[in-house]
Amino acid sequence: MPHIKKTKNLQKKMSAFEQACRAAGLKLTHQRLEIYRELAMSSDHPSAESLYKRLKKKLPTISQDTIYRTLSTLEEKKLIKKVQTVDSQARFEAQMTQHHHLICDKCKQIINFQWKGFDDVSLPEEVAQLGQIHNKNVILLGICRECLEKQKK
Amino acid sequence: MPHIKKTKNLQKKMSAFEQACRAAGLKLTHQRLEIYRELAMSSDHPSAESLYKRLKKKLPTISQDTIYRTLSTLEEKKLIKKVQTVDSQARFEAQMTQHHHLICDKCKQIINFQWKGFDDVSLPEEVAQLGQIHNKNVILLGICRECLEKQKK
DNA sequence: GTACTAAGTCGTAAAAATTACGATTAATGG
DNA sequence: CCATTAATCGTAATTTTTACGACTTAGTAC
Numbered sequence: 588m589p590h591i592k593k594t595k596n597l598q599k600k601m602s603a604f605e606q607a608c609r610a611a612g613l614k615l616t617h618q619r620l621e622i623y624r625e626l627a628m629s630s631d632h633p634s635a636e637s638l639y640k641r642l643k644k645k646l647p648t649i650s651q652d653t654i655y656r657t658l659s660t661l662e663e664k665k666l667i668k669k670v671q672t673v674d675s676q677a678r679f680e681a682q683m684t685q686h687h688h689l690i691c692d693k694c695k696q697i698i699n700f701q702w703k704g705f706d707d708v709s710l711p712e713e714v715a716q717l718g719q720i721h722n723k724n725v726i727l728l729g730i731c732r733e734c735l736e737k738q739k740k
Numbered sequence: 741m742p743h744i745k746k747t748k749n750l751q752k753k754m755s756a757f758e759q760a761c762r763a764a765g766l767k768l769t770h771q772r773l774e775i776y777r778e779l780a781m782s783s784d785h786p787s788a789e790s791l792y793k794r795l796k797k798k799l800p801t802i803s804q805d806t807i808y809r810t811l812s813t814l815e816e817k818k819l820i821k822k823v824q825t826v827d828s829q830a831r832f833e834a835q836m837t838q839h840h841h842l843i844c845d846k847c848k849q850i851i852n853f854q855w856k857g858f859d860d861v862s863l864p865e866e867v868a869q870l871g872q873i874h875n876k877n878v879i880l881l882g883i884c885r886e887c888l889e890k891q892k893k
Numbered sequence: 894g895t896a897c898t899a900a901g902t903c904g905t906a907a908a909a910a911t912t913a914c915g916a917t918t919a920a921t922g923g
Numbered sequence: 924c925c926a927t928t929a930a931t932c933g934t935a936a937t938t939t940t941t942a943c944g945a946c947t948t949a950g951t952a953c
Contacts, residue, residue, distance in 0.1 A: 614920050614929060636910075650932050655911060657930090671824040671879060675940065676910070689870050700867050705858075714853050714880075717842050719888060722881035726824060727863075729873040767900060767949050789939080803903050808940060810901090828911065828939070 600627050600681070604666065611664040618649055622657050626667060627681040632697040634676040670697060671726065687724055691731035698731060753780050753834070757819065764817040771802055775810045779820060780834040785850040787829040823850060824879065840877055844884035851884060 604623050608615055625641055626633065633641070639654045658679055661667040670678045670688065674695065682699060685706055689698040705725055709715070730738075757776050761768055778794055779786065786794070792807050811832055814820045823831045823841065827848065835852060838859055842851040858878055862868070883891075 612929095616920070616930060618931070634910090648932070650934090651910095652912075652914095652933085653931055659912095669826040671826055673822045673824055673830065675828075675830065677826065677828065689867075689873070691871065692874070698870055700870060702864060702867055704864060710880075711855060711857060714842075714855055716885070717851055717853060717880075718844065718882050718884040720842070720880050720882040721845070724879050724881075726877050726879055727867075727870075727873050728875040728877075729871050731871040732869070735872060765900095769901060769949070771902070787939095801903070803905090804939095805904085805941075805943095806902055812941095830939090 597624070597627060607664070607666055611666070613660065613664065618646060618653050619657050619661075621646060621649075622654060623661065623667070623681065626679060629681075630699075632670050632678045632680050634678050636676060638679070671724075672697070687726065689727040689729065689731065691734055692728060693730055693734040696731055696733070750777070750780060760817070760819055764819070766813065766817065771799065771806050772810055772814075774799060774802075775807060776814065776820070776834065779832060782834075783852075785823050785831045785833050787831050789829060791832070824877075825850070840879065842880040842882065842884065844887055845881060846883055846887040849884055849886070 601620070601624060604620075604627075605615055608619070613619070621642060622638065625638055629638075629641075635651070635654050635658055638658075639649070639651055642649050642654070658667065658669075662669050662679075666683075667679055667681050668683065670680055672678055672690065678697065680699075686699045686701055687705070689700060690696075691698070702725060706723075710720065710723065754773070754777060757773075757780075758768055761772070766772070774795060775791065778791055782791075782794075788804070788807050788811055791811075792802070792804055795802050795807070811820065811822075815822050815832075818836075820832055820834050821836065823833055825831055825843065831850065833852075839852045839854055840858070842853060843849075844851070855878060859876075863873065863876065
């Protein structure tokens with residue numbers, strides 16, 4: 588029953604999030620929880636704008652300010668991540684475990700993937716000397732499987 | 741004499757750029773050439789805004805529209821690159837040879853580096869299957885040497 | 894050189910994305 | 924339950940990017 592598993596997973600994420608908020612001194616407001624829940628449920632790395640649209644269904648009075656402010660405080664506290672893109676809209680994800688991104692040139696979709704082989708390799712000495720590295724990530728640009736299928740038709 | 745070498749280098753870049761423009765069917769306007777020259781001379785991956793400011797000294801009447809439009813046509817024709825960042829302003833570079841970026845959390849500087857070992861390694865099968873990959877890049881997040889020195893004081 | 898034509902530019906303004914503000918509301922610790 | 928203080932709302936300002944029509948210029952052919 589994959590659906591139930593997913594639900595349980597979300598519940599786990601939510602309680603971990605509540606813990607983390609308390610640890611960071613952030614109040615557990617309804618809006619903050621809902622913003623995080625929405626983001627944690629999304630696999631498409633939504634922008635602030637699209638989160639706003641999705642959340643208005645549940646919370647019709649929520650303001651854009653709340654979305655933007657909440658996203659940036661959560662990012663500051665390292666509870667969510669801002670994703671590197673070339674587009675003008677910033678995009679976010681709740682997935683905090685080490686992973687990498689493939690960005691589709693056509694549909695602008697962002698796909699997560701793992702690459703343990705890369706994670707394990709250490710930087711060449713001359714690169715390591717550039718500074719103190721906290722994070723090492725791969726970004727692939729190309730065309731996703733979905734868009735390739737469409738092209739065939 | 742490093743300065744002369746740099747100048748020669750720039751001249752080379754400029755004539756290569758002129759060739760490329762002709763090949764792409766782009767007219768060689770004064771503004772377009774100056775925008776490219778400014779970008780090619782910059783190693784700090786400037787934003788449209790800062791290019792605008794720098795160029796106004798030489799071309800006081802240049803408009804923002806021209807900068808933005810030129811940058812996006814040049815990017816379309818693959819003569820320059822838009823850099824992936826998490827900040828709200830897009831940033832650009834003229835450096836087209838394969839390289840990677842270190843982004844400093846403190847000063848937001850973007851530093852180029854080479855990593856041939858990474859460039860040569862091929863993607864794991866399960867990653868390659870995600871789509872047609874055109875580009876594979878590393879992004880390091882951390883603190884640059886310069887900012888580390890400052891901290892010590 | 895002159896004239897033609899399409900592309901490019903300028904000045905201005907609109908649109909899109911993000912951030913700010915004061916009044917009000919709600920969460921937390923006691 | 925109360926007080927304190929962070930967080931939210933509604934609205935508006937700011938910042939970043941894109942668009943529009945009039946005008947200018949580069950490229951080309953004569």
